């Protein structure tokens with residue numbers, strides 16, 4: 001059985017002196033607490049896709065990812081819970097014969113069949129557009145498609161209900177990998193508040209195009225209430241420079257919230273960085289805690 005999600009996720013204020021000194025406020029939308037096995041934005045993006053897969057009578061889920069992909073683990077857990085088969089197409093043919101890392105081992109424990117492909121062929125495959133496997137519902141790498149964007153929009157709609165006078169003073173901030181979560185948040189906001197995405201990889205220009213394409217896929221139109229910050233990726237995807245590690249540890253110690261390093265730490269780092277640069281003066285900033293730390297670091 002797949003347990004239901006615990007929604008709406010909590011919204012908590014952080015009593016931070018730096019934000020206060022800038023006439024600003026910091027809040028956390030605790031999506032990390034949404035679900036025990038499919039936490040954070042994984043639940044938001046998968047929920048409408050799982051509904052569609054079941055409605056179509058799929059007998060399995062198929063998706064793509066790297067050797068440590070949170071999305072791959074989440075798909076395996078969701079399929080397991082729903083009694084569906086699952087297949088994970090994993091980047092790196094050389095991994096096939098090696099002992100499984102903790103992430104792939106967990107996916108296999110949930111019954112996922114792993115297929116390893118050459119890195120050169122992976123990029124083309126990972127959109128899922130050319131995959132036709134009878135009975136399988138295909139999710140692209142990262143799980144970002146039109147339905148996922150609609151699922152992530154619920155984050156913004158919850159905030160509008162939870163935060164009194166949610167309006168032009170509000171900025172909703174999240175980490176951006178494939179762009180689906182940010183696209184959903186922007187699409188779900190009422191008029192007034194704005195969405196701010198912190199890119200976790202070097203993707204200036206490219207990522208803006210991805211978010212726009214996802215808006216078209218989910219809603220058939222574009223939105224103008226969002227922007228991306230590109231100065232907080234820490235050197236690229238998966239890179240955690242010492243300064244970022246120090247910041248994440250400080251935040252965990254100061255406020256008692258576990259900080260996932262590849263995404264959530266960068267979103268928080270970006271929020272503080274932009275505040276220090278004077279960009280968020282007077283704003284109420286809500287950072288969406290989109291995931292949980294890896295069990296192994």
Ligand SMILES: Cc1ncc(COP(=O)(O)O)c(C=O)c1O
Pocket residue numbers: 040041070071142144175176177178179180181182260263264290291292
């Ligand atoms: C914890 C966490 N936060 C944020 C993201 C980024 O979401 P998106 O790919 O929708 O931009 C991911 C993506 O895998 C993630 O695992």
